[in-house]
Amino acid sequence: MKILVCISHVPDTTTKIKLTSDNQDLDKQGVQFVIGPYDDYALARAVELKEANGAEVVALNVGTQETEPTIRKALAIGADKAVRINAEPKDTQFVAKQIFEHAKDAGYDLVLMGRETSDYNSGAVHGMVAEMMGIPCVTPVMRLEIEGDTVKMDKEIEGGKEKVEAKMPLVAGCQEPIAEWKIPNMRGIMSARTKPLEVIEAVGDGETIESLGYEMPKAKGECKMIDKDNVEELVNLLKNEAKVI
Amino acid sequence: MSVLVYVESEEGKIKKSSREAVSFAKALADKFNDSVTAVVLGTVDAAELSGLGKNGAGKVLHDSESEFDKGRISPVASALAKASEQESANIVVLPKSSLSDAAAAKLSVKISAALGTNLVELPDTSDGFKIKRSIFTGKAFKFEKLLTDKKVLTLKKGAAEIMESGSEAKVESFSSGISDSDKDITILETEKAEGDILLPEAELVVSGGRGMKGPENWGMLEELAKTLGAATGCSKPVSDMEWRPHHEHVGQTGVKVSPDLYIAVGISGAIQHLAGVNSSKNIVVINKDSEAPFFKAADYGIVGDAFEVIPKLTEAIKAAK
């Protein structure tokens, strides 16, 4: 079995977002980059499937050279090899197209992604890749088991979940609790250095989106503190000031 | 020409986020002197359909095929592609939901449209098509220009005010003809909390964290939620420990809520939790630790023991009603 895991390279979830002085970009100074948290679940599940049934796990990232430490981490966690498509991941369509070009003839049984990236939150690349490949897309997936050529999944819906199944190949957008995040061990880190990391040039494609810059939300006002023995005051404020109850 | 808008329903009723999407589409269509066509798929109460006119729809296309009730992504994307062609619509608007996000993605490929996600306000069309979208779960915004003729847009909750002043919409039946290839997944079983207020849609949310000590103490939060007509949420450790179901977990890796009021009880306010709540209009934090980081993100705070404060608060709300 062959599994492709698509990983994004995003600021650590504890990052305080800052912009450059001209508001044209995110200020990356001092920012720690990691595998997207949802993608990390996808990767962990792929490695579990490999450990249980045997599989080849390929980690793919569309990114410039600065993403290589993140890709090496995926190798340390247990991917067998990695592919970096050398381009700035400008928009979802562009990223999806790159993944499609790599995956279309590569014979993957499963393409695992995160439910969404933690930076741009589009939740779209999996749907796009599935559409381009003409295979099913299931998202967000909380459980994924393989039985023969069928994949059995729990998919979250608003207010509950659904048990679904589909034939391979398919694309899944993963979220917890599909697997436990894996932390690379020493052996993994050592072996990651020598695992293959192939760099492929991007396939040029007309841009559909132009970035015009960023903006921060308005700062929150002070928090009004209310005495614990005067909850009526809170009710009064919610009613007459915030006008929400 | 028209602006197409996808409308979702829940137990036969149109979802509020969809009404918002219809009104958003109407405000957008007005800029081009276009009209709005709403697409409704699956089983919906008949009165709900023409009622979409009030929210801004000129016409409603309804495909009553019950296959759509199964929540598959592919048939929705195909139906919207077909409707957009039939109506020669260059813009398709979708409300935010996990199904419509993926359907929007597929649709954008099908009709070769640029995809703009999580829009927080109406696009600026004075020079091209400029959108403002929420990124980092509301911690920042990005401005983008969509360069293609066709556009698929998904909305963040609150992107438009719901208008109620429109007249009845014309309802037409529509047959998108679901193909076998669109029945690409089999749905075996659906588990759903009946009659509950859906968390992503909720105007009021009462959420509990590890400070609640155990699932046996959730009764008081449910009582508060019931008194307010609020949905209940929780922090990630709470769903990890299975005190509460996973779909109630709010934050970076869970549901992103944007209610008018979020009441956080016994939640410390870790940055990953805040990622799910920072589009809330008002936040109340109740925590026994005055140093809890959540107070920095709150509008109103009470330092105190949840087990004392919550029952009192519930009583005070009942008294004020």
Ligand SMILES: Cc1cc2nc3c(=O)[nH]c(=O)nc-3n(C[C@H](O)[C@H](O)[C@H](O)COP(=O)(O)OP(=O)(O)OC[C@H]3O[C@@H](n4cnc5c(N)ncnc54)[C@H](O)[C@@H]3O)c2cc1C
């Ligand atoms: C990549 C990543 C993603 C994550 N995603 C999420 C996410 O989506 N959502 C999420 O919630 N977390 C997420 N987390 C976890 C997050 O970092 C915190 O660990 C978590 O939010 C803490 O939950 P909590 O506030 O309930 O518990 P705690 O941090 O233990 O806080 C409990 C609070 O309760 C208070 N308290 C205790 N007793 C009482 C009492 N009797 N009355 C009143 N207050 C009391 C305490 O003072 C404390 O502030 C994520 C972490 C990582 C690394």
Ligand SMILES: Nc1ncnc2c1ncn2[C@@H]1O[C@H](COP(=O)(O)O)[C@@H](O)[C@H]1O
């Ligand atoms: N630059 C990238 N390289 C590889 N995979 C990506 C990239 N960006 C997004 N993905 C994958 O697509 C999923 C959905 O991303 P998005 O649609 O951008 O929210 C992510 O969780 C990743 O699995």
